[in-house]
Amino acid sequence: MAGTRTPADEARETAVEAALARLDLDAKAALLSGQDMWTLPALPQIGLRSLVMSDGPIGVRGVRWTADDPSVALPSPTALAATWDPELARCAGTLLAQESRRKGVHVLLAPTVNLHRSPLGGRHFEAYSEDPYLTGVIGTGYVQGVQSGGVGTTVKHFVANDAETDRFTVNNVVSERALRELYLAPFEAIVENARPWGIMTAYNTVNGTTMTEHHYLVNEVLRGEWRFDGFNVSDWLAARSTVAAIEGGLDVAMPGPRTVYGPALARAVRDGKVTEDKVDAAVRNVLRLAARVGILEGAEPVVTELPDTVDGAALAREIARRSFVLVRNENNALPLKPNGTVALIGAAARDARVLGGGSATVFPARIVSPLDGLTAALPDGALTYAVGADPNTELSVFDNGFELRAVCRDADGNALGSDSAPGGQIKWMGTTGLPDGVTHDRLHTVELTGTFTPRESGPHTFGIQGFGPFRLTVDGTTHYDDIQRASDDDPFITFFGAPVPHAQVELTAGEPVDISLTHIVEVPDDTAMPAVMFAAAHQDPRRDPDDLIAEAVAAARNADTAVVMVATTERVESEGYDRTHLTLPGRQDDLVRAVAAANPNTVVVVNSGSPVELPWRDDVAAVLLSWFPGQEGGAALADVLTGAEEPGGRLPTTWGSLSDAPVTRVVPADGELPYTEDVFIGYRAWERDGRTPAYPFGHGLGYTDWTYDSVETDGTTVKVRVRNSGTRAGRETVQVYLAPAAPDPERPARRLAGFAGVEAGPGEIAEAVVELPCRAFEIWDEKTNSWSFVKGSYEIQAGRSISDRRITTTINV
Structure with a gap:
């Protein structure tokens, strides 16, 4: 399935075999073990340079988590999937390859193609969709784009890593049919159509075997059936056993230098516990990757002519506006009327949340907030702003008004080096993450030091995120000097969890004060991943929420249109933990209701990476979903609200209330999480249970209307003719669903079988051409352990969403 080898492939294989033959056992074992957080060791004796990996998926961080080396920040993966455009996904990948090369990165740790099994999954913003077909198509475009730039990908997290609760230990019990038809399906499609150079195996266990040791799924399915020939890297700290991992098909154990491979693997071979040919197979995969990306002497890289340079800011803006999903638009509330006045309301309009929390975080050089974007787009005097309600009910990491640096010192107080820290966050993982001149063996303290200029007068709260000894000083007074304890065994939960408040200081707007947070670094000698991770946190003075809402209502009454921004926070959507509810944080629901009562022309923009409940949705004029829109989100929002561009997105996931959601269990019991819903997740489950969501899979409105004129098929190709029956040019995403007649x-009652985007001017006709994959007619037969083509009569249903099917034809196969 992964394709046949070309002459260039064969030449690389020859170079790989020659290099492998010159390595002794210790060198081979060392190559399979990270030398630090992000890299594999160089082997000069065979002309192999060090392989560098970096987190994605919306930007390329590089080996250092610092704003000194900014990254382009694209919209979230849910936003990319909402474009329903694999070519746009390919463009995103091409840009990320460009960013990778700029930062000296050979392999991007992306894309994430796990499914939205339950809306409670805390990391769903980092995955694409509830539908395996849509996920596979978008993921294929992304991988093709990255690898067209000569950079490898690692499709992750293989497999069934669909929630965060107890992710290191949970045993997900999944039927073979559900694995094949849902969770493995995106990986299979990407392996077949994009030939990825890497796969990342997950933390979790599937049916009793941890994924870094899963011989059946890795060696028999991934490498055997699908003929995947790339490298298999563990998720960071996921590898647990030397012998079981190498027998299970794991090539690389990350991060280093202390892993289950390296000297432990060489010793296992010498002790007769592992045969050296297993080691050779893994080394061969790593050398093949090195040859493909151009760091193995004597091997020509796959890409010798790079793609054209991509404008990162322009692409981020295009993806954002193409991803925005207009789910409601009564009386043509959008686009905004020319020369009208607008009251922009919501803390998220001023302090934009453009990306999700966790390891996907990058530092863009600039962020365009909705307030910035609309200020630039609207005439002077047309826009007013009110906070209304703040979703951040807890402290958040330092942001506006802080000018900080991190100063590293040894035990004698001597400065070793420094780094910028504009957000008050320190995330130095491994030796490569430290500032220049700093090493873990000499590092004793890190001080965040600088100034804070408040934008509001009143009592400001300061706190700390992280664990260990800290001293917090504000304006010359020490408010905390003690040890903050870890709250959980998972370091992500401890670090990305709620900051602890330790000081409240009365400050005056515009008057800067000195800030210092000193942390004594305690890195155990035997730790597998030396890391320095902590953050300073802050909260503006808390005003009476009722007063803030009253101010917003007054602003709304005096404007032609009220635009309310509501949002989630990093405490709601992040790596490391799942959600317990889908309600918006703080008083945001109250804010929307009050504004809508004051101004019937209220537009709500929802700034979240995955579904939230919208109990007021029928009481407002329009609802626009903006996801986490990346660094240019505010400019893209202005484009769409003013009508310069139309919202192009369609829902990649069903939106509804938690009480109606068919699959809600993400918490294991006694270490196990049974996928009792089997193949029924997402729209498949909503339809089976006869439940009506707030907004169905595939739904999305534009600024024009479409009429579906005809559909025809020869059994393999579907052609749908649509007519733009509105008054302006637009783009339509024609969706084709396949439904067994019996x-x-x-x-499932029906499943997405294909889609295509078309564009047309007013009155024009366009034809969408969709190829029906054979797999759309197949199910996994657990008796024969194989795919079974189900003959019979099928309806081919074309339309605008799973519940808005406009035109039908029938075929017999």
């Missing part, structure tokens, strides 16, 4: 309780 209902079968063991099969």
